[in-house]
Amino acid sequence: MSHELTRRDFLTATAVGVGTAASLKAGAAPLIPRRVLGQTGAEVSILAFGGGSRFLMFEDEEEALQVLNGVIDSGINYLDTAQAYGNGASETRYGKVLKDRRKEVFLATKLSDRKYDDAMKTIEASLQRLQTDHVDLLHIHSLEKMDDLAAIEASDGVLKALYQAREEGMARFIGMTSHSDAETMKTAIERHDLNCVQMALNAATNSGFSTAFERVALPAARKKNLGILAMKITGQETLVGNERGKAGIRDLLYYSMSLPVASCVVGMPRKEFISENIQLARDFQPLAEPEKVRIRKEVEPSVAAFNHFMMNHCDFHA
Numbered sequence: 001m002s003h004e005l006t007r008r009d010f011l012t013a014t015a016v017g018v019g020t021a022a023s024l025k026a027g028a029a030p031l032i033p034r035r036v037l038g039q040t041g042a043e044v045s046i047l048a049f050g051g052g053s054r055f056l057m058f059e060d061e062e063e064a065l066q067v068l069n070g071v072i073d074s075g076i077n078y079l080d081t082a083q084a085y086g087n088g089a090s091e092t093r094y095g096k097v098l099k100d101r102r103k104e105v106f107l108a109t110k111l112s113d114r115k116y117d118d119a120m121k122t123i124e125a126s127l128q129r130l131q132t133d134h135v136d137l138l139h140i141h142s143l144e145k146m147d148d149l150a151a152i153e154a155s156d157g158v159l160k161a162l163y164q165a166r167e168e169g170m171a172r173f174i175g176m177t178s179h180s181d182a183e184t185m186k187t188a189i190e191r192h193d194l195n196c197v198q199m200a201l202n203a204a205t206n207s208g209f210s211t212a213f214e215r216v217a218l219p220a221a222r223k224k225n226l227g228i229l230a231m232k233i234t235g236q237e238t239l240v241g242n243e244r245g246k247a248g249i250r251d252l253l254y255y256s257m258s259l260p261v262a263s264c265v266v267g268m269p270r271k272e273f274i275s276e277n278i279q280l281a282r283d284f285q286p287l288a289e290p291e292k293v294r295i296r297k298e299v300e301p302s303v304a305a306f307n308h309f310m311m312n313h314c315d316f317h318a
Contacts, residue, residue, distance in 0.1 A: 038227035047281035051081035054267025082110035095131035110141035119161035138171035182216035196227035245301030
């Protein structure tokens with residue numbers, strides 16, 4: 001009998017290691033609350049670290065790696081990145097930290113390809129940059145309108161690559177992300193065997209616009225017990241502030257955390273933002289419905305602008 005670990009054996013050992021590492025960390029710092037990521041059964045921090053354009057604003061790499069280590073030390077165990085973020089730069093930074101700390105985190109990345117062959121190459125390259133045998137979650141990045149979903153679903157489309165990656169253990173779970181079209185996301189959820197979804201879920205997404213993910217796509221995801229991840233908490237800054245139509249970070253973060261989601265993915269380009277959001281996550285208590293209604297009314301004047309921004313926003317190069 002061979003004594004070499006199979007990929008599946010490796011994943012099983014890793015899953016056990018994550019739980020052990022989390023309990024050991026509990027004595028080091030107040031843990032950020034965790035929730036079960038739907039059908040995956042994984043426990044993730046309610047605040048997740050976004051590895052997109054905000055993370056890449058740390059131009060000094062040593063500082064960026066220090067920030068990432070500090071984030072993990074704080075109790076954040078969900079790390080989000082993508083091949084498109086800095087053309088692999090974010091994944092490369094993650095890999096330099098995770099080569100020693102992989103068992104402590106739930107790692108998600110995304111691929112922007114729409115063709116099977118391209119996607120398989122991207123997955124292998126991402127794993128090399130991340131310095132890992134597998135990711136916990138692999139998303140199709142930035143689902144747009146129905147023609148985009150058709151390309152994803154094609155016989156030579158990227159969805160086939162995701163299923164293969166999950167079957168072969170390169171990804172424990174698979175999903176899709178979207179920030180612009182709730183109806184298309186709802187259709188994708190209903191049609192396909194996904195484990196998770198990540199979508200714009202904030203105080204402006206219970207609207208009549210195309211970005212109405214809270215109203216349209218969230219119920220479909222809940223019905224299938226998918227792991228649900230919120231993003232665009234501040235509407236890419238269109239919702240946060242002191243002016244009319246905006247709200248403070250506490251209200252916006254707590255609004256999204258009070259939805260039936262497992263975690264909120266937040267880009268944090270400055271150390272003080274990271275510290276503030278970590279403290280808010282540690283202090284979090286779910287908002288009562290009247291508070292959620294109040295926050296929705298506060299941002300209502302900005303909902304159309306948020307929708308317009310998301311419809312014209314390209315997340316592939318964030």
